Amino acid sequence: MRSIRKATEEAITLGEGVIYPALHGLEKNGSLKSRRKAVRGRTRVYYSVTRKGRQRLEKLRGEWRRIQGGISTVLESPAHA
Amino acid sequence: MPRPNLSVLRTELLHSGISAGHVYRAITELDEHFEDLVSEGLDDGRDRLVAERMAVEALGDLAAVSEAMRQQPELKSWAWRHPRVAMVIYPLACIAALPAAPLIAGIQNASHVIRWAACLLIGGFVTALMFLLLQLTITLT
Numbered sequence: 001m002r003s004i005r006k007a008t009e010e011a012i013t014l015g016e017g018v019i020y021p022a023l024h025g026l027e028k029n030g031s032l033k034s035r036r037k038a039v040r041g042r043t044r045v046y047y048s049v050t051r052k053g054r055q056r057l058e059k060l061r062g063e064w065r066r067i068q069g070g071i072s073t074v075l076e077s078p079a080h081a
Numbered sequence: 082m083p084r085p086n087l088s089v090l091r092t093e094l095l096h097s098g099i100s101a102g103h104v105y106r107a108i109t110e111l112d113e114h115f116e117d118l119v120s121e122g123l124d125d126g127r128d129r130l131v132a133e134r135m136a137v138e139a140l141g142d143l144a145a146v147s148e149a150m151r152q153q154p155e156l157k158s159w160a161w162r163h164p165r166v167a168m169v170i171y172p173l174a175c176i177a178a179l180p181a182a183p184l185i186a187g188i189q190n191a192s193h194v195i196r197w198a199a200c201l202l203i204g205g206f207v208t209a210l211m212f213l214l215l216q217l218t219i220t221l222t
Contacts, residue, residue: 014141014145015139015140015141015142015145015146016114016118016139016140016141017085017111017114017140017141017142017143017145017146018141018145018146018149020107020110020111020114020146021107021146021149021150021152021153021156022149024103024106024107024150024153024156025153025155025156028153028155028156029155042113042116042117043113045110
């Protein structure tokens with residue numbers, strides 16, 4: 001969450017707790033896989049993106065670009081200038 | 082001491098149909114995350130109270146966590162996603178499991194059952210021995 005906050009220059013700031021439902025959902029639908037490792041008496045969960053997850057990311061990225069392009073076209077058209 | 086109220090979140094999630102496994106996992110991870118944030122604050126030289134307050138702030142609003150979990154149908158329990166099937170399957174499974182109940186109870190209380198069986202065997206052996214001695218006494222006299 002800190003990386004997201006930093007990368008978006010604080011445009012997206014969410015509580016760190018919100019990451020868990022998102023990760024669990026992505027794992028459940030097969031976009032992520034996790035492995036547990038005990039580190040200093042605590043269980044750490046390491047997530048990695050699966051092939052399905054990468055495909056989903058590409059699809060979502062494409063959709064986002066399409067929507068973004070559409071909105072930009074509308075906003076930049078002479079009627080809205 | 083400021084701590085996130087995870088028991089309220091647990092109850093809320095279970096009542097909204099999130100599977101028990103996902104609830105347990107989310108609560109455990111949130112709790113560990115909180116402890117990590119507190120440790121981080123303490124390592125930075127902060128007072129425990131301040132570190133805990135900052136950790137609560139960083140963790141964010143638990144209502145948002147609850148909302149995020151409730152919005153994901155894949156995290157819902159099987160019975161919640163298929164209530165009609167569950168209403169048929171669960172009672173049938175319970176009826177089917179009834180004959181196994183004594184067996185399960187026996188396995189769970191194996192030590193008591195073994196002790197009881199041993200007592201019964203010893204009692205039976207002593208009684209049989211007494212009858213044998215009685216019979217022998219009658220025969221010999």
